[in-house]
Amino acid sequence: MTIRPEPPVAPLLAAARRLWEDLAGVPASFPPAAGAVNVVVSPESDLCPAGWVGIVTLGGSALVTAPDEHTAETVRQALRGLPVEALADAAAVRDALPVTALLGPAALAYVSPENFRPAEASSQVERADGHHPAVRALERTAGPEDAAEAALDEITSPAFVLREHGDPGDPGDAVAAAGYRSWPRRTAHLSVLTAPAARGRGCARTVASAAVAHALAAGLLPQWRARPPASRRVAAALGFEELGAQLSVELAQDRRGVTLPPS
Structure with a gap:
Protein backbone atom coordinates (compact mmCIF):
# COMPACT_ATOMS: atom_id res chain seq x y z
CA MET A 1 0.00 0.00 0.00
CA LEU A 108 -10.85 32.92 13.32
CA ALA A 109 -9.28 34.94 10.52
CA TYR A 110 -5.68 35.90 9.75
CA VAL A 111 -3.86 38.06 7.22
CA SER A 112 -0.34 38.08 5.81
CA PRO A 113 1.55 41.21 4.73
CA GLU A 114 1.15 40.12 1.11
CA ASN A 115 -2.65 39.82 1.32
CA PHE A 116 -3.35 42.86 3.50
CA ARG A 117 -5.63 45.34 1.72
CA PRO A 118 -5.39 48.56 3.75
CA ALA A 119 -8.17 51.10 3.78
CA GLU A 120 -7.45 54.51 2.36
CA ALA A 121 -5.41 56.38 4.96
CA SER A 122 -7.36 59.02 6.85
CA SER A 123 -5.78 62.03 8.48
CA GLN A 124 -8.64 61.94 11.00
CA VAL A 125 -7.34 58.73 12.63
CA GLU A 126 -5.56 59.65 15.86
CA ARG A 127 -3.13 57.50 17.80
CA ALA A 128 -3.94 57.51 21.50
CA ASP A 129 -3.40 55.53 24.66
CA GLY A 130 -5.76 52.61 25.10
CA HIS A 131 -7.13 54.21 28.28
CA HIS A 132 -7.81 57.56 26.63
CA PRO A 133 -11.10 59.15 27.80
CA ALA A 134 -12.36 59.23 24.20
CA VAL A 135 -12.06 55.43 24.01
CA ARG A 136 -13.92 54.98 27.31
CA ALA A 137 -16.65 57.34 26.08
CA LEU A 138 -16.99 55.30 22.88
CA GLU A 139 -17.46 52.15 24.97
CA ARG A 140 -20.27 53.81 26.91
CA THR A 141 -21.92 54.88 23.67
CA ALA A 142 -21.65 51.39 22.20
CA GLY A 143 -23.08 49.73 25.30
CA PRO A 144 -21.67 47.11 27.69
CA GLU A 145 -22.25 44.07 25.45
CA ASP A 146 -20.44 45.47 22.40
CA ALA A 147 -17.73 47.03 24.57
CA ALA A 148 -17.07 43.68 26.25
CA GLU A 149 -16.93 41.93 22.88
CA ALA A 150 -14.38 44.43 21.55
CA ALA A 151 -12.34 44.50 24.79
CA LEU A 152 -10.54 47.72 23.94
CA ASP A 153 -9.68 48.03 27.63
CA GLU A 154 -7.31 45.05 27.19
CA ILE A 155 -5.25 46.26 24.22
CA THR A 156 -1.49 46.55 24.59
CA SER A 157 -1.02 48.56 21.38
CA PRO A 158 -1.90 52.19 20.85
CA ALA A 159 -5.58 52.89 20.18
CA PHE A 160 -6.37 54.17 16.70
CA VAL A 161 -9.32 56.53 17.05
CA LEU A 162 -11.61 58.14 14.49
CA ARG A 163 -13.59 61.18 15.58
CA GLU A 164 -16.42 63.18 14.10
CA HIS A 165 -15.30 66.75 14.56
CA GLY A 166 -17.70 69.26 16.00
CA ASP A 167 -17.18 72.97 16.27
CA PRO A 168 -13.77 74.54 15.57
CA GLY A 169 -11.49 73.68 18.45
CA ASP A 170 -13.70 70.78 19.52
CA PRO A 171 -12.08 67.39 18.81
CA GLY A 172 -15.50 65.77 18.67
CA ASP A 173 -16.61 62.36 19.83
CA ALA A 174 -14.88 59.12 18.93
CA VAL A 175 -17.03 57.11 16.51
CA ALA A 176 -14.65 54.15 16.08
CA ALA A 177 -11.47 52.80 17.64
CA ALA A 178 -9.20 49.79 17.16
CA GLY A 179 -6.08 48.27 18.63
CA TYR A 180 -4.68 44.87 19.48
CA ARG A 181 -3.60 42.79 22.44
CA SER A 182 -0.30 40.91 22.36
CA TRP A 183 -0.92 37.17 22.40
CA PRO A 184 1.61 34.30 22.41
CA ARG A 185 3.53 33.41 19.25
CA ARG A 186 3.85 37.08 18.31
CA THR A 187 0.14 37.33 17.59
CA ALA A 188 -1.81 40.59 17.52
CA HIS A 189 -5.40 39.94 18.63
CA LEU A 190 -7.53 42.71 17.10
CA SER A 191 -10.13 44.77 18.96
CA VAL A 192 -12.48 47.00 16.96
CA LEU A 193 -15.47 49.05 18.14
CA THR A 194 -17.80 51.44 16.30
CA ALA A 195 -20.54 53.66 17.70
CA PRO A 196 -23.99 52.36 16.67
CA ALA A 197 -24.88 55.55 14.80
CA ALA A 198 -21.67 55.39 12.74
CA ARG A 199 -21.92 51.78 11.54
CA GLY A 200 -22.07 50.96 7.86
CA ARG A 201 -19.94 53.97 6.87
CA GLY A 202 -16.49 52.34 6.72
CA CYS A 203 -15.35 53.64 10.11
CA ALA A 204 -14.46 50.19 11.44
CA ARG A 205 -12.41 49.40 8.37
CA THR A 206 -10.53 52.70 8.66
CA VAL A 207 -9.42 52.25 12.28
CA ALA A 208 -8.86 48.50 11.95
CA SER A 209 -6.63 49.09 8.94
CA ALA A 210 -4.42 51.39 11.00
CA ALA A 211 -4.16 48.79 13.79
CA VAL A 212 -3.37 45.94 11.38
CA ALA A 213 -0.72 48.03 9.63
CA HIS A 214 0.88 48.75 13.01
CA ALA A 215 0.90 45.03 13.89
CA LEU A 216 2.37 43.96 10.55
CA ALA A 217 5.07 46.62 10.79
CA ALA A 218 6.07 45.05 14.13
CA GLY A 219 6.30 41.61 12.53
CA LEU A 220 3.18 40.28 14.29
CA LEU A 221 0.45 37.92 13.09
CA PRO A 222 -2.90 39.78 13.09
CA GLN A 223 -5.81 37.66 14.34
CA TRP A 224 -9.45 38.66 13.88
CA ARG A 225 -11.93 36.72 16.03
CA ALA A 226 -15.55 37.64 15.38
CA ARG A 227 -19.11 36.40 15.51
CA PRO A 228 -21.20 39.21 13.91
CA PRO A 229 -21.37 39.01 10.10
CA ALA A 230 -20.67 42.75 9.82
CA SER A 231 -17.36 42.36 11.67
CA ARG A 232 -16.41 39.39 9.52
CA ARG A 233 -17.10 41.45 6.39
CA VAL A 234 -14.75 44.18 7.62
CA ALA A 235 -12.01 41.58 8.14
CA ALA A 236 -12.56 40.14 4.66
CA ALA A 237 -12.35 43.62 3.12
CA LEU A 238 -8.91 44.04 4.72
CA GLY A 239 -7.69 40.74 3.27
CA PHE A 240 -8.20 38.46 6.26
CA GLU A 241 -8.80 34.80 5.49
CA GLU A 242 -11.11 32.75 7.71
CA LEU A 243 -9.24 29.56 8.58
Whole structure:
Protein backbone atom coordinates (compact mmCIF):
# COMPACT_ATOMS: atom_id res chain seq x y z
CA MET A 1 0.00 0.00 0.00
CA THR A 2 1.33 3.42 -0.95
CA ILE A 3 1.21 5.98 1.85
CA ARG A 4 0.71 9.44 0.50
CA PRO A 5 2.36 12.24 2.47
CA GLU A 6 0.13 14.95 3.85
CA PRO A 7 0.19 18.13 1.76
CA PRO A 8 2.32 20.96 3.19
CA VAL A 9 0.52 23.37 5.50
CA ALA A 10 0.32 26.96 4.29
CA PRO A 11 2.43 29.35 6.40
CA LEU A 12 -0.57 31.37 7.65
CA LEU A 13 -2.42 28.24 8.76
CA ALA A 14 0.72 26.79 10.34
CA ALA A 15 1.23 29.98 12.37
CA ALA A 16 -2.41 30.00 13.52
CA ARG A 17 -2.21 26.36 14.57
CA ARG A 18 0.99 26.92 16.55
CA LEU A 19 -0.74 29.71 18.46
CA TRP A 20 -3.73 27.61 19.51
CA GLU A 21 -1.55 24.59 20.26
CA ASP A 22 0.33 26.80 22.74
CA LEU A 23 -2.96 28.02 24.22
CA ALA A 24 -4.08 24.41 24.77
CA GLY A 25 -1.85 24.39 27.85
CA VAL A 26 -0.43 20.89 27.27
CA PRO A 27 1.64 19.36 24.46
CA ALA A 28 -0.99 18.91 21.75
CA SER A 29 -1.35 19.42 18.03
CA PHE A 30 -3.91 19.65 15.28
CA PRO A 31 -4.14 16.34 13.40
CA PRO A 32 -2.51 16.63 9.96
CA ALA A 33 -5.31 14.68 8.28
CA ALA A 34 -8.35 16.63 7.12
CA GLY A 35 -11.45 15.79 9.14
CA ALA A 36 -9.52 14.50 12.16
CA VAL A 37 -10.10 15.58 15.77
CA ASN A 38 -7.62 15.50 18.67
CA VAL A 39 -9.21 15.59 22.16
CA VAL A 40 -6.75 16.16 25.02
CA VAL A 41 -7.00 16.69 28.77
CA SER A 42 -5.94 20.16 29.89
CA PRO A 43 -7.35 21.71 33.08
CA GLU A 44 -5.37 24.90 32.35
CA SER A 45 -6.49 25.29 28.74
CA ASP A 46 -6.86 28.82 27.35
CA LEU A 47 -9.14 27.57 24.58
CA CYS A 48 -12.11 28.08 26.92
CA PRO A 49 -13.12 29.18 30.43
CA ALA A 50 -11.88 27.01 33.29
CA GLY A 51 -13.75 23.72 33.56
CA TRP A 52 -15.23 24.00 30.06
CA VAL A 53 -14.54 22.16 26.83
CA GLY A 54 -12.65 24.20 24.21
CA ILE A 55 -13.03 23.46 20.50
CA VAL A 56 -10.87 25.09 17.83
CA THR A 57 -11.05 24.12 14.18
CA LEU A 58 -8.36 25.26 11.78
CA GLY A 59 -7.73 24.14 8.24
CA GLY A 60 -10.15 21.23 8.33
CA SER A 61 -9.01 19.56 11.57
CA ALA A 62 -9.79 20.23 15.21
CA LEU A 63 -8.07 20.49 18.58
CA VAL A 64 -10.32 20.00 21.61
CA THR A 65 -9.43 20.40 25.30
CA ALA A 66 -11.35 18.94 28.24
CA PRO A 67 -10.81 19.57 31.97
CA ASP A 68 -10.49 15.86 32.92
CA GLU A 69 -10.19 12.40 31.37
CA HIS A 70 -13.81 11.43 31.96
CA THR A 71 -15.06 14.54 30.15
CA ALA A 72 -12.51 14.00 27.40
CA GLU A 73 -13.77 10.46 26.78
CA THR A 74 -17.37 11.68 26.79
CA VAL A 75 -16.45 14.28 24.17
CA ARG A 76 -14.51 11.76 22.05
CA GLN A 77 -17.48 9.42 21.92
CA ALA A 78 -20.02 12.18 21.29
CA LEU A 79 -18.06 13.82 18.49
CA ARG A 80 -16.99 10.60 16.80
CA GLY A 81 -18.37 10.54 13.27
CA LEU A 82 -19.24 14.25 13.19
CA PRO A 83 -17.64 16.21 10.34
CA VAL A 84 -15.15 18.81 11.55
CA GLU A 85 -17.29 21.67 10.25
CA ALA A 86 -20.07 20.52 12.64
CA LEU A 87 -17.76 21.25 15.59
CA ALA A 88 -18.15 24.94 14.79
CA ASP A 89 -21.94 24.62 14.64
CA ALA A 90 -23.58 25.38 17.99
CA ALA A 91 -26.73 23.41 17.14
CA ALA A 92 -24.77 20.32 16.10
CA VAL A 93 -22.68 20.40 19.27
CA ARG A 94 -25.81 20.83 21.41
CA ASP A 95 -27.30 17.76 19.74
CA ALA A 96 -24.18 15.71 20.51
CA LEU A 97 -23.35 16.86 24.05
CA PRO A 98 -25.25 17.85 27.25
CA VAL A 99 -24.54 21.56 26.90
CA THR A 100 -25.52 23.96 29.69
CA ALA A 101 -23.73 27.05 28.37
CA LEU A 102 -21.92 27.98 25.19
CA LEU A 103 -19.67 30.79 23.91
CA GLY A 104 -19.36 31.24 20.16
CA PRO A 105 -18.80 30.04 17.62
CA ALA A 106 -16.44 32.80 16.54
CA ALA A 107 -14.67 32.80 13.20
CA LEU A 108 -10.85 32.92 13.32
CA ALA A 109 -9.28 34.94 10.52
CA TYR A 110 -5.68 35.90 9.75
CA VAL A 111 -3.86 38.06 7.22
CA SER A 112 -0.34 38.08 5.81
CA PRO A 113 1.55 41.21 4.73
CA GLU A 114 1.15 40.12 1.11
CA ASN A 115 -2.65 39.82 1.32
CA PHE A 116 -3.35 42.86 3.50
CA ARG A 117 -5.63 45.34 1.72
CA PRO A 118 -5.39 48.56 3.75
CA ALA A 119 -8.17 51.10 3.78
CA GLU A 120 -7.45 54.51 2.36
CA ALA A 121 -5.41 56.38 4.96
CA SER A 122 -7.36 59.02 6.85
CA SER A 123 -5.78 62.03 8.48
CA GLN A 124 -8.64 61.94 11.00
CA VAL A 125 -7.34 58.73 12.63
CA GLU A 126 -5.56 59.65 15.86
CA ARG A 127 -3.13 57.50 17.80
CA ALA A 128 -3.94 57.51 21.50
CA ASP A 129 -3.40 55.53 24.66
CA GLY A 130 -5.76 52.61 25.10
CA HIS A 131 -7.13 54.21 28.28
CA HIS A 132 -7.81 57.56 26.63
CA PRO A 133 -11.10 59.15 27.80
CA ALA A 134 -12.36 59.23 24.20
CA VAL A 135 -12.06 55.43 24.01
CA ARG A 136 -13.92 54.98 27.31
CA ALA A 137 -16.65 57.34 26.08
CA LEU A 138 -16.99 55.30 22.88
CA GLU A 139 -17.46 52.15 24.97
CA ARG A 140 -20.27 53.81 26.91
CA THR A 141 -21.92 54.88 23.67
CA ALA A 142 -21.65 51.39 22.20
CA GLY A 143 -23.08 49.73 25.30
CA PRO A 144 -21.67 47.11 27.69
CA GLU A 145 -22.25 44.07 25.45
CA ASP A 146 -20.44 45.47 22.40
CA ALA A 147 -17.73 47.03 24.57
CA ALA A 148 -17.07 43.68 26.25
CA GLU A 149 -16.93 41.93 22.88
CA ALA A 150 -14.38 44.43 21.55
CA ALA A 151 -12.34 44.50 24.79
CA LEU A 152 -10.54 47.72 23.94
CA ASP A 153 -9.68 48.03 27.63
CA GLU A 154 -7.31 45.05 27.19
CA ILE A 155 -5.25 46.26 24.22
CA THR A 156 -1.49 46.55 24.59
CA SER A 157 -1.02 48.56 21.38
CA PRO A 158 -1.90 52.19 20.85
CA ALA A 159 -5.58 52.89 20.18
CA PHE A 160 -6.37 54.17 16.70
CA VAL A 161 -9.32 56.53 17.05
CA LEU A 162 -11.61 58.14 14.49
CA ARG A 163 -13.59 61.18 15.58
CA GLU A 164 -16.42 63.18 14.10
CA HIS A 165 -15.30 66.75 14.56
CA GLY A 166 -17.70 69.26 16.00
CA ASP A 167 -17.18 72.97 16.27
CA PRO A 168 -13.77 74.54 15.57
CA GLY A 169 -11.49 73.68 18.45
CA ASP A 170 -13.70 70.78 19.52
CA PRO A 171 -12.08 67.39 18.81
CA GLY A 172 -15.50 65.77 18.67
CA ASP A 173 -16.61 62.36 19.83
CA ALA A 174 -14.88 59.12 18.93
CA VAL A 175 -17.03 57.11 16.51
CA ALA A 176 -14.65 54.15 16.08
CA ALA A 177 -11.47 52.80 17.64
CA ALA A 178 -9.20 49.79 17.16
CA GLY A 179 -6.08 48.27 18.63
CA TYR A 180 -4.68 44.87 19.48
CA ARG A 181 -3.60 42.79 22.44
CA SER A 182 -0.30 40.91 22.36
CA TRP A 183 -0.92 37.17 22.40
CA PRO A 184 1.61 34.30 22.41
CA ARG A 185 3.53 33.41 19.25
CA ARG A 186 3.85 37.08 18.31
CA THR A 187 0.14 37.33 17.59
CA ALA A 188 -1.81 40.59 17.52
CA HIS A 189 -5.40 39.94 18.63
CA LEU A 190 -7.53 42.71 17.10
CA SER A 191 -10.13 44.77 18.96
CA VAL A 192 -12.48 47.00 16.96
CA LEU A 193 -15.47 49.05 18.14
CA THR A 194 -17.80 51.44 16.30
CA ALA A 195 -20.54 53.66 17.70
CA PRO A 196 -23.99 52.36 16.67
CA ALA A 197 -24.88 55.55 14.80
CA ALA A 198 -21.67 55.39 12.74
CA ARG A 199 -21.92 51.78 11.54
CA GLY A 200 -22.07 50.96 7.86
CA ARG A 201 -19.94 53.97 6.87
CA GLY A 202 -16.49 52.34 6.72
CA CYS A 203 -15.35 53.64 10.11
CA ALA A 204 -14.46 50.19 11.44
CA ARG A 205 -12.41 49.40 8.37
CA THR A 206 -10.53 52.70 8.66
CA VAL A 207 -9.42 52.25 12.28
CA ALA A 208 -8.86 48.50 11.95
CA SER A 209 -6.63 49.09 8.94
CA ALA A 210 -4.42 51.39 11.00
CA ALA A 211 -4.16 48.79 13.79
CA VAL A 212 -3.37 45.94 11.38
CA ALA A 213 -0.72 48.03 9.63
CA HIS A 214 0.88 48.75 13.01
CA ALA A 215 0.90 45.03 13.89
CA LEU A 216 2.37 43.96 10.55
CA ALA A 217 5.07 46.62 10.79
CA ALA A 218 6.07 45.05 14.13
CA GLY A 219 6.30 41.61 12.53
CA LEU A 220 3.18 40.28 14.29
CA LEU A 221 0.45 37.92 13.09
CA PRO A 222 -2.90 39.78 13.09
CA GLN A 223 -5.81 37.66 14.34
CA TRP A 224 -9.45 38.66 13.88
CA ARG A 225 -11.93 36.72 16.03
CA ALA A 226 -15.55 37.64 15.38
CA ARG A 227 -19.11 36.40 15.51
CA PRO A 228 -21.20 39.21 13.91
CA PRO A 229 -21.37 39.01 10.10
CA ALA A 230 -20.67 42.75 9.82
CA SER A 231 -17.36 42.36 11.67
CA ARG A 232 -16.41 39.39 9.52
CA ARG A 233 -17.10 41.45 6.39
CA VAL A 234 -14.75 44.18 7.62
CA ALA A 235 -12.01 41.58 8.14
CA ALA A 236 -12.56 40.14 4.66
CA ALA A 237 -12.35 43.62 3.12
CA LEU A 238 -8.91 44.04 4.72
CA GLY A 239 -7.69 40.74 3.27
CA PHE A 240 -8.20 38.46 6.26
CA GLU A 241 -8.80 34.80 5.49
CA GLU A 242 -11.11 32.75 7.71
CA LEU A 243 -9.24 29.56 8.58
CA GLY A 244 -11.47 28.12 11.28
CA ALA A 245 -13.54 28.81 14.38
CA GLN A 246 -13.55 28.69 18.18
CA LEU A 247 -16.34 27.34 20.36
CA SER A 248 -16.41 26.98 24.17
CA VAL A 249 -18.86 24.61 25.83
CA GLU A 250 -19.89 23.98 29.44
CA LEU A 251 -21.26 20.48 30.00
CA ALA A 252 -23.86 19.31 32.49
CA GLN A 253 -22.63 17.25 35.45
CA ASP A 254 -24.35 15.24 38.14
CA ARG A 255 -23.81 15.92 41.86
CA ARG A 256 -20.62 13.84 41.87
CA GLY A 257 -19.10 16.01 39.15
CA VAL A 258 -19.49 13.30 36.51
CA THR A 259 -20.27 14.53 33.02
CA LEU A 260 -23.72 13.39 31.94
CA PRO A 261 -24.11 11.56 28.62
CA PRO A 262 -26.23 13.14 25.86
CA SER A 263 -29.96 12.71 26.49
